[in-house]
Amino acid sequence: MDLPEGRRVVVAEYGADPMHAIAEHTSIEPMPVPDPSALGPRDVLVEIRSAAVGWVDLLMTSGQYQHMPEPPYTPGLEYAGTVAWAGAEVADLRAGDRVLVDGFSAGPRSHGAYRRYGGFATYGVAPREAVIAIPGELSFDEACNLLGNYETAYHCLFARGQLRGGETVLIHGASGSTGLAAVHLAKLAGATVIATGRSEAKLAAVAAQGADHTIHIAGPDGATRPFRDDIKAITGGAGVDVVYDGVGGEISVESLRCVKFGARFLIVGWAATPFVARGRGQRGAPNANQLPTNLIMMKGLSVLGCPTAISTVEDPALRPPRLAQILAWAEAGKIRPHVSHTFPLADYREAMRAKWRGDVLGGCVLHP
Ligand SMILES: NC(=O)c1ccc[n+]([C@@H]2O[C@H](COP(=O)([O-])OP(=O)(O)OC[C@H]3O[C@@H](n4cnc5c(N)ncnc54)[C@H](OP(=O)(O)O)[C@@H]3O)[C@@H](O)[C@H]2O)c1
DSSP states (O other): OOOOOOEEEOOOOOOOSSHHHHHHSEEEEEOOOOOOOGOTEEEEEEEEEEEEEOOOHHHHHOOOSSSOOOSSSSSOOEEEEEEEEEEEOOOOOTTTEEEEEEETTTTTTSSSSGOOOOSSBBBEEEGGGGEEOOOOOHHHHHHHHHHHHHHHIIIIIIITOOOOOOEEEEEETTTTTHHHHHHHHHTTTTTTEEEEEOOOOHHHHHHHTOOOOEEBBBBSSBOOOOOOHHHHHHHHHOOOEEESSSTHHHHHHTTTSSEEEEEEEEEOOOOTOOSSSSSTTBBBOTOOOOOOOHHHHHHHHHEEEOOHHHHHOOGGGGHHHHHHHHHHHHHHHOOOOOEEEEEEEHHHHHHHHHHHHHSBBBBEEEEE
């Protein structure tokens, strides 16, 4: 094994918010090749080819995400690459194998020894259990956008939302990484998808990715405009069976007027109100979104919190069938993450800013 010195991005301390953290508290520094003699017999050294730049990666830099790796740390929850070295007890992987690394068990979203190996780096080290052969024809860029996005969509739509073929689902934030995965999975399940967004160009792309109907919900001043009449027109007055809400704020409240009696309302995230928690890792949620109880009551709504990672820690049995199904769909070519933006590692700040601004459709990827 003769590998050159690498580089990694380091978050030295939490910022007041992600843009502040990225400008003031991140840097790129040399990364020595991890020394195999210091690694365990079930460890795998991965030469990283692609690392996803996720919303969670952004929120983590200011300690505004629920899981807080202690700085200094290297961002990059999910990455893909080739095996450079594997320990003596790893019989089923060879140097050069194309793999993705499971962000639950390695990288900044994990606990323990592998947390320091984030994907915004030339090399990562992960335990064998976290290393998965890239399914089907997926590229490295696609592979690093598979698990987190599709597992979230699966958990929300199916484990929580019980979405069935023939139902109609309203997906907010459909152009995002998890939102686009939700569009793909809802269509696979045979549901009708109504997608919302703030840009005609991105909505056209979301339609090309499978959404049956799209609604532009930004008014001329950029604020959310009422869209209940659009939903009525599309559903013949019936409303939707399920709302997948990854956006929060005004959109959530308006959505309560777009549902059938007894609908399921999935709280996935709040991309429009990212400062729910205090910055600099101070915890607390002074700016939490709120929903009116009168509408929840009168519509007989089931409002369901859908934290994929936390639910999986609480009930580990949720994961094996979910993971097996997603890998099988990817193997069969039935799902393929969409990636609109790629950047060299040196441009990590620009990549994170592009994600924050919402320039991206689906995945944003760094190439170490
Ligand atoms: N429940 C879970 O387990 C779980 C897992 C991962 C992520 N999440 C959360 O889910 C949310 C979406 O994550 P993601 O990875 O899909 O994010 P993303 O890729 O950044 O997508 C978010 C989408 O929200 C839309 N949006 C609407 N209003 C916005 C605003 N004011 N600012 C920014 N975006 C706005 C944007 O679409 P348009 O530009 O087309 O409007 C954007 O594409 C986040 O809150 C994230 O923390 C939850």
